[in-house]
Amino acid sequence: MxxxxxxxxxxxxxxxxxxxxxxxxxxxxxxxxxxxxxxxxxxxxxxxxxxxxxxxxxxxxxxxxxxxxxxxxxxxxxxxxxxxxxxxxxxxxxxxxxxxxxxxxxxxxxxxxxxxxxxxxxxxxxxxxxxxxxxxxxxxxxxxxxxxxxxxxxxxxxxxxxxxxxxxxxxxLRASGRPEMQTACRGNYQLTMGGRPIQMVRVRVQLGAQAVPEISANKYVLNVRFMRPDTISRPRQCENDVEFELTLCNL
Incomplete structure (x- = not known):
């Protein structure tokens, strides 16, 4: 991972x-x-x-x-x-x-x-x-x-x-969150935060998944978009579903 x-x-x-x-x-x-x-x-x-x-x-x-x-x-x-x-x-x-x-x-x-x-x-x-x-x-x-x-x-x-x-x-901080398995459908994942105070997001992915998360978040919504780690041509979004572990951390 x-x-x-x-x-x-x-x-x-x-x-x-x-x-x-x-x-x-x-x-x-x-x-x-x-x-x-x-x-x-x-x-x-x-x-x-x-x-x-x-x-x-x-x-x-x-x-x-x-x-x-x-x-x-x-x-x-x-x-x-x-x-x-x-x-x-x-x-x-x-x-x-x-x-x-x-x-x-x-x-x-x-x-x-x-x-x-x-x-x-x-x-x-x-x-x-x-x-x-x-x-x-x-x-x-x-x-x-x-x-x-x-x-x-x-x-x-x-x-x-x-x-x-x-x-x-x-x-x-890292120990404050509870990891949960999630699925990014065709490389996209979105979570409504509902104003929850979060200080850090942790995403764990299997190394063999060939997926790199691009994360953006605020107190209202969390977006995770998985990209293929292509260092030769222009990076592109994963077209397959990506299983990952998500932890929301706050002290």
Whole structure:
């Protein structure tokens, strides 16, 4: 199965983008080549751009507090595991404390590093990070792999509370919906939302179905149109019925 996620507001869209960037960093940081670590650094620059809104940290803290209050309402509920509930509350408290420890604007220490900002401005130009453009960066790329990794880890470490906080919010969001099997007749599916507050739509399709969902939604209607993943000619809509799993998520 392959899962497609569609956020319905800017807050969730930002969290999903940051989650993807953190995953990319975690993967390439384990690599040893200069190219791996160049990708890591450019992902850090992208993350800096995505999380640069001054209210982002406040939004994330508010979301964590809202989840904490929701979980507290389940205290003394015999159907809820007290151990699991206490564990979830502890995670939220730790993530909140980590975010509160982040002083100033997110990534301000990176913006104050002229060497890194020089790389960032050149890396935004196609092919702009070549060795003749950035000889000092080229020298850094040829350092010992562990030395490069230590530098990268030092630049990433202050942002890890962001990663921990968004991971909790997205995990709870994904778990909030109940998956249901649906059928898109000749590739089309429509659902009346009736004003229900939904933050994210998840669509799961069998990989062998050769169908890619194009999703649009608001508080009134959800539309899913399945297209054939044709990378050679112009994509066209599926002509057959498509079975898929639909989950509507809201915290």
């Amino acid at each position: 392959i899962t497609f996620e569609y956020p319905l507001n800017e807050r969730i869209r930002t969290l999903l983008r940051l989650e993807d960037l953190f995953a990319r960093i975690a993967h390439t940081l384990r690599g040893e080549s200069p190219i791996d670590h160049h990708v890591t650094l450019t992902a850090i620059f992208e993350m800096l751009e995505v999380a640069s809104r001054s209210e982002f940290k406040v939004d994330l803290l508010q979301e964590l507090e809202r989840q904490r209050q929701s979980l507290l309402a389940f205290r003394d509920n015999p159907d809820i595991s007290e151990e699991a509930l206490s564990g979830a509350l502890y995670e939220i408290e730790q993530a909140t404390a980590g975010l509160l420890s982040v002083s100033g604007k997110i990534g301000h220490y990176l913006r104050e590093n002229d060497w890194l900002m020089g790389i960032r401005s050149r890396a935004a130009i196609p092919g702009g990070a070549c060795q003749f453009d950035l000889p000092a960066y080229y020298h850094w790329q040829n350092r010992d792999v562990e030395a490069r990794r230590r530098d990268l880890e030092g630049w990433i470490r202050p942002m890890l509370p962001i990663r921990d906080g968004l991971a909790i919010v997205l995990r709870l």
